[in-house]
Amino acid sequence: MARVGTAVAGASPGTSSSLSIDAPALAGQERWVGGMLYLAAVDPLAGVDVLGEPSLYWDSPQMREVVAGWGEAGAMVAGSAQEAREVLRLLSSAATVRWAGEVPASLPGPWFGGMRFAAEGKDEGWGPFGFGRWTLPERMVWREGDRLAAAAFVPEGPGAEEQVRALLVGLGANFPAGPLPSRRTAQALRVSSSRLDFERSVERATETIAQGRLQKVVLARAVEIEGERPFAPVDVLARLREQNPRCTTFLFRASDGTAFLGATPETLCRWEGRELRTEALAGTAPVAQAQELSGRDKERREHHAVVRYLLEVLGPLAERIDADEVPTLLTLKNMVHLRTSVRAQLREGVGVADLVAAMHPTPAVGGTPSAMALAFLLEHEGLDRGWYAAPVGWVGPGRAHQVVALRSARVKGSKARLFVGAGIVAGSNAQAEWRETELKSLTMVRALGGTEG
Ligand SMILES: C=C(O[C@H]1C=CC=C(C(=O)O)[C@@H]1O)C(=O)O
Structure with missing residues (x-):
């Protein structure tokens, strides 16, 4: 059974609680609240200076997609190729996010993740990745046309919209305007x-x-x-x-x-x-x-x-x-x-x-x-x-x-x-x-x- 986990606001990957439900059962329901705003900034990766190391990054110059994400508002986990298929089907058909206020014109994701090449494997280093895992970041910053946009997501529930607004205020106030300074750290x-x-x-x-x-x-x-x-x-x-x-x-x-x-x-x-x-x-x-x-x-x-x-x-x-x-x-x-x-x-x-x-x-x-x-x-x-x-x-x-x-x-x-x-x-x-x-x-x-x- 594919599982859905929701995490508390501010949690880092790995702290998702284990609300365990059958993923297909989610179809058609809204379980996360999202909000967005535009930033006066140029580089999603520059957020590292105020938000710390990102939990995801995606940069496809061909498709003009650039996204950085921090924290985890939700996660979907698959234990097999069949479950991975179910999760992908769900995330590509159901609207998992209810937007409070402005809706982005286009956004990559908002679910990001991957899966194993094949079912079998003995390398323990891969254990924490699971077979397949897709996450909804708590905060994400991406390029939309010539501008940068930011979104925040929290699990649906009492006070969710206020939490989203608070996260967005923090992003808008603190996100660095310039590009990530180049850091040359060559090492042997x-x-x-x-x-x-x-x-x-x-x-x-x-x-x-x-x-x-x-x-x-x-x-x-x-x-x-x-x-x-x-x-x-x-x-x-x-x-x-x-x-x-x-x-x-x-x-x-x-x-x-x-x-x-x-x-x-x-x-x-x-x-x-x-x-x-x-x-x-x-x-x-x-x-x-x-x-x-x-x-x-x-x-x-x-x-x-x-x-x-x-x-x-x-x-x-x-x-x-x-x-x-x-x-x-x-x-x-x-x-x-x-x-x-x-x-x-x-x-x-x-x-x-x-x-x-x-x-x-x-x-x-x-x-x-x-x-x-x-x-x-x-x-x-x-x-x-x-x-x-x-x-x-x-x-x-x-x-x-x-x-x-x-x-x-x-x-x-x-x-x-x-x-x-x-x-x-x-x-x-x-x-x-x-x-x-x-x-x-x-x-x-x-x-x-x-x-x-
Ligand atoms: C398997 C790899 O590359 C693939 C993609 C492009 C060219 C490849 C090749 O010429 O062998 C491989 O099929 C790899 O980079 O690890």
């Missing part, structure tokens, strides 16, 4: 990961592919990082967004304060009414080899596995699908990817819950045939991916934006566990795949304050 990092284990798994994968049991599998590994002093998630976010303007920078915080953050280039779905935007992103080269990438057979096969899969799973959900005829190059700071943009007109009644259930995991993070690839990962990858490579993002009535949580790390104190993967097909070479994952790890290594090494 101890970095370790087992190259031998990864290369052995790649070899096992190519053997299985040669036997004809798999066509593609995306193998990932963890990189353990230790800093000289605790990492400050806000500093890491500031660097991520600055260094990765083509990516979605995100932060989600678990009940014990552990941060999961990253800057991903891959959108799983941007859904609004009947419109869907998605993409196939697979096939990678260093920027210096950008011109050769489109012609490389191995990368094209890696890429086309994803395009074919998307067209196949979206077929029954869509009235019309339009995909680029040839992949384009997506250029990031130090690497390029092959990208095929896919747009669809969805059938009546299809929503984000159906899309996530049908699409995740795409062969950009799983493989083909999908079930075989997932079984292979379970047996040979030796990694609990947790929320890495899984759908994370925001959801609200009739709209949602979910990205694939790549180029990401779980951060607690001075320790970070970073995740990187690479698509393996016939002809993949273990050393080259290692180098590709090293390249991908630079996104987070740089943001954590390390040099390129």
